[in-house]
Amino acid sequence: xxxxxxxxxxxxxxxxAVACRFVGVSEADDVVMETFLKAWQALPKFGGRSxxxxxxxxxxxxxxxxxxxxxxxxxxxxxRGEDAEKxxxxxxxxxxxxxxxxxxxxxxxxAVKYAVERISExxxxxxxxxxxxxxxxxxxxxxxxxxxGTVMSRLFNAKRKLRQTLAELTNxxxxxxxx
Amino acid sequence: xxxxxxxxxxxxxxxVTPRDEEQFWTDFKRRASATEQPMPESRWQQLVPPLGMRxxxxxxxxxxIAMFVSIRPHFxxxxxxxxxxxxxxxxxxxxxxxxxRNEGTVVWIEGI
Numbered sequence: 654x655x656x657x658x659x660x661x662x663x664x665x666x667x668x669x670a671v672a673c674r675f676v677g678v679s680e681a682d683d684v685v686m687e688t689f690l691k692a693w694q695a696l697p698k699f700g701g702r703s704x705x706x707x708x709x710x711x712x713x714x715x716x717x718x719x720x721x722x723x724x725x726x727x728x729x730x731x732x733r734g735e736d737a738e739k740x741x742x743x744x745x746x747x748x749x750x751x752x753x754x755x756x757x758x759x760x761x762x763x764a765v766k767y768a769v770e771r772i773s774e775x776x777x778x779x780x781x782x783x784x785x786x787x788x789x790x791x792x793x794x795x796x797x798x799x800x801x802g803t804v805m806s807r808l809f810n811a812k813r814k815l816r817q818t819l820a821e822l823t824n825x826x827x828x829x830x831x832x
Numbered sequence: 833x834x835x836x837x838x839x840x841x842x843x844x845x846x847x848v849t850p851r852d853e854e855q856f857w858t859d860f861k862r863r864a865s866a867t868e869q870p871m872p873e874s875r876w877q878q879l880v881p882p883l884g885m886r887x888x889x890x891x892x893x894x895x896x897i898a899m900f901v902s903i904r905p906h907f908x909x910x911x912x913x914x915x916x917x918x919x920x921x922x923x924x925x926x927x928x929x930x931x932x933r934n935e936g937t938v939v940w941i942e943g944i
Contacts, residue, residue: 654864658857669850682851686860693864758844765841784839785846815838 657693664706665689668713670786671796674778675717684720688713703795710788710796768818775799776811783808914939 665685672684691712699708769777778797782788788796793804850856914928914937924943931938 654861657864658860662853662857665853665856666850670848673848678848681848685850685856686863689860690863690867693860694867761841762845765838766845769842769845781842781846784842785848812835812838 654693657696660705661689661692661709664709667706667786667788667792668709670782670788671710671713672717674781674786674796675714676720680720684713684716687716687719691716704791707791707795710792711798714796714798764819764822765815767822768815771818772811772814776807776814779804779807780811780815913937919944 672681782793790804921944926941929938
């Protein structure tokens with residue numbers, strides 16, 4: 654079991670990030686634990702047809718979806734909406750902007766958050782997994798259950814939309830200043 | 833905003849950190865010890881195809897044998913052909929009748 658822990662510890666942060674993107678910070682830990690327990694049980698049957706991280710991402714996705722299904726069956730739809738919102742809106746609070754950070758940086762982060770919240774959920778998940786969680790295209794495909802082509806297209810569109818929103822914000826900002 | 837700037841700002845805004853390593857793995861070991869890890873498959877189990885595949889292989893084998901058996905009579909039961917005939921007794925005449933329907937050959941000798 655120690656060997657298992659040693660082997661899988663480097664992947665834990667990535668699996669935690671996947672879990673956060675699906676179920677939010679509050680329940681991500683449960684998903685991670687269930688993922689590693691499943692992996693522990695299924696390891697003897699792991700055929701090595703994919704990398705360990707891709708395999709784990711797939712398990713994590715299934716565990717997250719299971720949790721979401723259980724949530725829905727408990728008829729906590731409203732709570733789920735709030736939690737899903739927390740997954741994206743409360744995450745920034747983990748890295749609280751400290752007082753000595755510049756106003757510009759704070760504004761930029763707020764602008765990025767504003768832009769990210771305006772793209773669709775699949776696009777948001779793809780771009781956060783790629784740029785924040787440093788996941789490969791294959792890992793994102795495994796974690797989201799879509800093809801590599803879809804991942805690439807989502808990333809392309811998400812970036813375009815983000816840039817567009819940020820550009821609009823910058824223009825608005827400069828217009829406000831010039832007034 | 834280039835890719836690096838976007839990446840940096842996204843990381844600043846959305847990075848998440850998992851809980852403490854030692855605490856997590858202690859919990860994991862406690863829970864994993866309560867669940868059984870299946871034994872790894874033996875070499876023999878790895879070589880034997882899974883049940884579904886065994887059924888498929890069995891079906892294909894039966895189909896091939898059935899096909900072979902149904903075709904085979906055409907090869908083995910082709911009516912014999914008399915290439916030559918040698919009659920040691922004096923005779924008047926003979927003829928050879930090949931009966932394809934009954935898959936037989938009649939050699940008729942007259943005047944022995």
